[in-house]
Amino acid sequence: MTALEELAKSAEVHPPRIAAARAAEKAYEAEVGDDGPLYAAPKRIYPQSVRGRFRTIKWIVLAITLGIYYLLPFVRWDRGADAPSQAVLIDFPARRFYFFFIELWPQEIYYLTGLLILAAIGLFLMNALAGRIWCGYLCPQTVWTDLFFAIERFTEGDRREHMKRDGQPWTLEKYARKGAKHFLWLMVAWWTGGAWVLYFADAPTLVKELATGEAPFAAYLWIGILTVSTYTLAGHMREQVCLYMCPWPRIQAALTDEYALNVTYRYDRGEPRCSVKKAEQLRSSGQPAGDCVDCLQCVHVCPTGVDIRGGANLGCIQCGLCIDACDRVMEKLARPTGLIAYDTDLNIQARREGRPMVFKLIRWRTSLYAAIIAIAGGIMIFTLATRDSEGISIIHDRNPMFVRMSDGALRNAYTVRIVNKQLKSREFILSVDGIPSTLIDYVGLPPRADGRQLITVGPDQTKEVRVMVTDYSPTPPAPSTTVLFSLIDIDSGAIAQMRDHFFGP
C-alpha cells in the first residue's frame, strides 16, 4: 500500500489524524523549511602540495600545454608576400585559417568536423584505457586551476599555513598575501585573454597596438571576457566546474567498462585501517590488519576534495596526486607503495581470490576507438594531401533559363566562380563540352589579341565571371543537355571540371 492510499484510507477513518499530521508538518516547516536546506555553500578545499611521479607528469604537461598556448601565436611561418607570416592564424576578415603549411578556406570547414570526431574518439579512447585522465592532466580547467593552486601556495603558503591564516583575524600580512594572490591570478588571467586574441591577428603587430592602445575594441573586449572567465573558473569555481558544470563526468560514466584503469584504493590491502602500533598488535595476535594508517594525506592533496577510499567517485578527476601522497607515506613506513594506484576493481577481486591480475589494454572497445581514429585521421590526411588548389563552381541563370537570339540561336548564361588557392596569380582557360557548335562569351573580359580568352585569378582569391554559351547548331537542341565545363591552368595544365545543363525550349 502506498503512502497516498494509506493517507486516503486514514482520511476516511481518521480525519483528526490528518489535521494532526498537518499541524506537525507546519511546525516542522517553520523550523527547518519545507524540504531541508535547498542550497549549500561549497566546502573550501585547501589542497596540500605533493611530489611524486604523477605530480611531475602534471608539471610537465602543464608546462607544455600552457607553453604552446601562450607562445604559439609568435611562431612565424613564411608564406611569401601575399599571405600572413603567422604559423597559426584564424584570419576572420579574410576568411582564412592558417596552420603552418595548411591553409583552409571557409568551405573546407568540414576538416573541423574531422578534428571534432578525432577529439571525441580520442577522449573515449583515453577513457577506455585509464578513465578520466583527460580531466586529470589535460583539461584546461585542470591545467589552469593547477597553475592557480601553485600561485596560491606561493603567496599564502601550503595547506596548514593557509588554513591557519584563514581562521585568524585580518592582519596587514593577510591582506598583503591575499592581495598578491589575486593580483597574480588576474595577471595570469589577463595574459590568458591576451594570448587568445593573438590567434586572430598578426601577433607582434597586435601586441604593439595593445601596448599603445590602438588595438580594435573587439581585442580589448575578448581579453576582458577571458580575463574574467579564467579568473573566475580557475581561481574561484575550481572543482565546482567539474562537479556541477561539466557534462563529461556524466557521459564518461556511461562509456567506461570494468577494465578501464581508475585511481583505485586497494582496499584488499588497506582494510581494516589501523595505526602502525595497532597493526603490529593485531598481526602479532594473528589477526588481519590493513596497510592504510588513515593519515588522510590522500584527501588533503586532492584538488576536488574526494576521499578516494570511498570508491569510484564523480568528483575524482584521476589526476593521481593521492597516489603520490600515499606512496610518500608508505615509503616512510617502509611498506610497499601502490596502496592507491591506477587499477581496477576486477584486480582487487582477483587478488582476494588469489587469481593473477589482468591488465587488458587491448580490448574490442579500445581497438574500435583506435580504428575510428586511424580511419578518420587517415581520411583527413589523404584529403588534405590530395586536395586541388583550383576549383570551379557554376550557377545556371534561373531567369531566363535560355535566351533566343535575333538570329534564332539559343544562349544560356552561367555564373562561374573560379577558385585559386595558390599563393600566386594564375591564368585559366575555360572550355565547354557537350553541345556541337558553341561560342563562349565573357562579361567584362575583353578578348585578347591572340583570340584566347584567359581568366586571371589573383593569388589566394576567387573570381566570378558571367559566362554565356551560345549554341549555333542548326538542329534545335533538346530541352536539357548535359554540358561539361573544364577549367585549365595554362601553366601547369591542372584541370577542374563541373557538369551543368544547357537548356532549350
Added chain:
Amino acid sequence: MADEHKDIDAVTGTATTGHDWDGIRELNTPLPRWWLWTFYITIVWAIGYWVVYPAWPLLTGSTEGVTAWHARSAVVTDLAELKTQRGPMMDKLSSAALSEIAGSPQLLDFARAQGRVAFADNCAPCHGAGGGGTKGYPNLNDDDWLWGGKLDDIVQTLRFGIRSGHDKARQGNMPPFAGVIKPNEISAVADFARSLSGLPPEKGADLALGKKVFADNCAVCHGPEGKGNRELGSPNLTDKIWLYGSDKATIEQGILNGRGGVMPNWEGRLSEPVIKALAVYVYTFGGGEK
C-alpha cells in the same frame, strides 16, 4: 508525512525528500549556493537591462531606457555607415564615364553588384528577376533592342523612360489600324510580317497583297525591308524575337489596336550612380552592343 523529512539515507548520510515510490526514496542533495547567487545576478542583470534599454510597455509607448536604443534607429545608423563605406566607390561611379566603367574590372564588379540589387527592387516586377521579360515586357538578355543596346542608349531609356510622359521620354508608338485598312488586308500583312522572319505563312495567304499593304502603311516606321527603326522604337520584324508573340492572331491584334508599352522614367526616383549601375547591369546580361 511530516516526520519522514527527517529520514537520513544511511549510505550517503544525506537527508531525503521524504517521498517514497515503492521503496525508492529521493536524496535531498542541496544545490551549491553559488547557483543561487548566479540566479540573483541574472535578476540584477535584468534590472540593469530595464534601465539601459527600452523595456516596459506603457499605454502609448514604452520606457525609453537611458540609451534610448531602437532597432529602427540602429538600422538607420548601419545604413549611414554602409553609405559612408560605399562612398568612394559610389563617387567614382558617379563621375566615371560609362565606357570607363565597362573598362575597369573593379568598377564593373561594383556597378554590377549595385545594379543587381536595384534591378531586383525596381525592374524585376515587369522584366523578371533575371531580366528574362515576358509578353509585352522585353527580354533584356537577348541582342534585340527596340531603342538601342549601347550603354548610352540604355541609360537614356532608364533615365527618361518610354512613353512615360517625361519631356525627354522616347516617343513613337504602333498606331491602331482598325478602320484604316481592311480586314483582309490586315490578315495579308500579318502573314507577310511573319514571312519576314522566315515563319511559314498560312495556307492561301496573299503575300503579294501583304507586301503592298506593308509598303503603303508599315514601311514608314518599320523600313522597306521590315528591319525596324530605333529612332522610333519600331521593332525589327525580320529577327526571331517577338515581344508580344509570333502567332498570327497576336500580330493581327497588334495591327488592329496598336501597341504602346510604357517604361517609367527613373530620373529623380533613382540616384545617378544607381541608374548608371543599372545600365551596366542590364548591359552585362549579355545583349549589350559595342
